[in-house]
Amino acid sequence: MLDIKLLRERADFVKERLASRGAGDERRVDEVLALDESRREKLGEAEKLKAQRNAASKEIGALMAQKKAAEAETRKAEVRAIGDRIAALDREVSEIETRRETLLLQFPNLPHETVALGRTxxxxxxxxxxxxxxxxxxxxxxxxxxxxxxxxxxxxxxxxxxxxxxxxxxxxxxxxxxxxxxxxxxxxxxxxxxxxxxxxxxxxxxxxxxxxxxxxxxxxxxxxxxxxxxxxxxxxxxxxxxxxxxxxxxxxxxxxxxxxxxxxxxxxxxxxxxxxxxxxxxxxxxxxxxxxxxxxxxxxxxxxxxxxxxxxxxxxxxxxxxxxxxxxxxxxxxxxxxxxxxxxxxxxxxxxxxxxxxxxxxxxxxxxxxxxxxxxxxxxxxxxxxxxxxxxxxxxxxxxxxxxxxxxxxxxxxxxxxxxxxxxxxxxxxxxx
RNA sequence: GGAGAGGUGGCAGAGUGGUCGAUUGUACCUGACUCGAAAUCAGGCGUGCCCGUGAGGGUACCGAGGGUUCGAAUCCCUCCCUCUCCGCCA
The missing domain is CATH 3.30.930.10 (Bira Bifunctional Protein; Domain 2)
Structure with missing residues (x-):
C-alpha cells in the first residue's frame, strides 16, 4: 500500500511513477486525494464535538456527585443532541475511509528509480x-x-x-x-x-x-x-x-x-x-x-x-x-x-x-x-x-x-x-x- | 464438536459505570552515587489519526465488531483466539 501522506505531499511524483507502469493507475490519484480531504474535514468536525462532549460529561459527573440532579438532567439532554451529530459524522467518516482504503489497496507499488522504463x-x-x-x-x-x-x-x-x-x-x-x-x-x-x-x-x-x-x-x-x-x-x-x-x-x-x-x-x-x-x-x-x-x-x-x-x-x-x-x-x-x-x-x-x-x-x-x-x-x-x-x-x-x-x-x-x-x-x- | 476459564501497555499483573490511557512490578532509557559495575535513589518510557512551521493541543485505542448510557476497560449481544477437561481423529 502506498503512503497516503506521500500522495498528499508529492502527488505529481506518485502519478509519474504510476504512469511509468503503463496501467493507468495514476488517473485515480486525484479521486483518492478528494476522499482524503473530505475525510479530514469531517473528522475534524467530529473530534471537536467529541471534545465538547467529553468536557460536558465530566461536568455532569461532578454535578451528580454534588447531588444536583436537576441540573445534571438538563445537561444530559444537551449532550445527547451532540451525541447524535457525532454518530452521524462518524458514520460518514468511516464510509469515506472505507472507500479511500479500497482505492488505495488497488494501487501498485511505485517502481524504484533504477528500474528501466518500458512497457512489455x-x-x-x-x-x-x-x-x-x-x-x-x-x-x-x-x-x-x-x-x-x-x-x-x-x-x-x-x-x-x-x-x-x-x-x-x-x-x-x-x-x-x-x-x-x-x-x-x-x-x-x-x-x-x-x-x-x-x-x-x-x-x-x-x-x-x-x-x-x-x-x-x-x-x-x-x-x-x-x-x-x-x-x-x-x-x-x-x-x-x-x-x-x-x-x-x-x-x-x-x-x-x-x-x-x-x-x-x-x-x-x-x-x-x-x-x-x-x-x-x-x-x-x-x-x-x-x-x-x-x-x-x-x-x-x-x-x-x-x-x-x-x-x-x-x-x-x-x-x-x-x-x-x-x-x-x-x-x-x-x-x-x-x-x-x-x-x-x-x-x-x-x-x-x-x-x-x-x-x-x-x-x-x-x-x-x-x-x-x-x-x-x-x-x-x-x-x-x-x-x-x-x-x-x-x-x-x-x-x-x-x-x-x-x-x-x-x-x-x-x-x-x-x-x-x-x-x-x-x-x-x-x-x- | 461439548463443558469450563480467560484475552489489559515489551513482559507480568491490578482495575466491574465518571477524576482511568489506565495502579503496581519488571524490562528499557537518562541522571546521581562509583575507578567501573552491581545495588540504591530521582526522572522518563505505548500507538494510530487530526490540527499546528513549532512548542503543543485534540481524538481514538484495554482481542474484534455492534449495542445501552450524558459518559464504557468496566454492563449487554455477536464473532475470533488461547488455556484446561471430555469426545473424535492422522
Missing amino acids: AEDNPVIRTWGQPARFEFTPRSHIELCEKLRLVDFARGAKLAGSGFLLYTGWGARLERALIQFLLDLHVREHGYTEVSPPFLVGQHCMVGVGQFPKFVDQAYAVREGADDATLGKLYLVPTAEAPVANIHREELLAADQLPIRYVAYSPCFRAEAGAAGVGTRGMIRVHQFDKVELIKLVRPEDGYDELEKMVANAERVLQLLGLHYRVIGLCTGDMGFASAKTYDIELWSPGQGGWLEVSSCSNCEDFQARRMNVRFKDAEGHNRFPHILNGSGTALARLFVALLETYQQADGSVVIPEPLRPYLGTTMIPS
Whole structure:
C-alpha cells in the first residue's frame, strides 16, 4: 500500500511513477486525494464535538456527585443532541475511509528509480548471462518426451486426477523432485544463512491482502472452504507461493531493531488458477496449476533493502551455477513488474528442448509496500517505528528447473546424467533410459 | 464438536459505570552515587489519526465488531483466539 501522506505531499511524483507502469493507475490519484480531504474535514468536525462532549460529561459527573440532579438532567439532554451529530459524522467518516482504503489497496507499488522504463517484456534489459547453452550431437528431446520415455511424469494420469495442469510425478521423477527440494533448502540454510520455516499451505485472506495478491488477483487463487456452509465458515486460500504465509509471519508485530535482518527460506507447493491462460503453453510442465518452489523472504532495514536484493539474486543464481545450468538475469522494466514490487530481477534458464528461456526465479524488493499492508514495523536505533523492506525471491521454482535439468543433461539414448551436487540427494549418477 | 476459564501497555499483573490511557512490578532509557559495575535513589518510557512551521493541543485505542448510557476497560449481544477437561481423529 502506498503512503497516503506521500500522495498528499508529492502527488505529481506518485502519478509519474504510476504512469511509468503503463496501467493507468495514476488517473485515480486525484479521486483518492478528494476522499482524503473530505475525510479530514469531517473528522475534524467530529473530534471537536467529541471534545465538547467529553468536557460536558465530566461536568455532569461532578454535578451528580454534588447531588444536583436537576441540573445534571438538563445537561444530559444537551449532550445527547451532540451525541447524535457525532454518530452521524462518524458514520460518514468511516464510509469515506472505507472507500479511500479500497482505492488505495488497488494501487501498485511505485517502481524504484533504477528500474528501466518500458512497457512489455521486450523492454527488459539483460543484466548478465552465465554459462553456455548445452550442445548436442543428436537432436535433443523436449522434457515432455524425456518424461514420457523415462516415466518421470505421468501427464495423462495427473490430468485424470485433477484436470489438466496437475502433474503426477512417478519413480525417478518423484525422487528427483524431492531431491531438488532438499538440495535447495540445504543450500540456502547452510551456505546463505537463511532460517528454514515450513508454513501452512492455506492462508486467510488477510495474508493475501498483505502481500498484495488481493484484492486485485483474487481470480488467480484457489479458495477453500471447510465443509459446505458458505454463510458460517471462513474461507481459506491455497498459497500461490510461500511468500503469502512467510512474508506475513510478523504481521501486526513491532520488531526490535536487532531482530533485523530476518531471512527465511521455505518450501511450499504453489497453487495458481492461471485464469485466462488456458491454451497458452499448457502442454508439459512449463505452466501448471500446482508446482513446488523454495522461496526466500527477507525483512530488512530500508537502508539495506537494495543490497539485500542483490544478495538474494546471487543466492538464487548459486543454485543454477552449482547445477551447471545456462541462465541469464534480466531486470524487469516498469511495465512488466509485479504489483507489489519496486524492483525485480528475473532469472531465466535455457531450455534446449524449447529453444528458449524459462523463468525460474523472480527476486523483488517490495520496499515498505507489503509491510504497510500487514503492519509490520521495527523500532530503529532512535526509537522511531518504521516499516522494514520486505523482499521475496524464488530460490528457485521447481518444475521449470526440472525441465531444464532433464533437457540439458540428456544423453543420446535418453538417459539423464545427474549433476554432481545433486547425486548425494538422489542417490544416483544418472537416470537410466 | 461439548463443558469450563480467560484475552489489559515489551513482559507480568491490578482495575466491574465518571477524576482511568489506565495502579503496581519488571524490562528499557537518562541522571546521581562509583575507578567501573552491581545495588540504591530521582526522572522518563505505548500507538494510530487530526490540527499546528513549532512548542503543543485534540481524538481514538484495554482481542474484534455492534449495542445501552450524558459518559464504557468496566454492563449487554455477536464473532475470533488461547488455556484446561471430555469426545473424535492422522
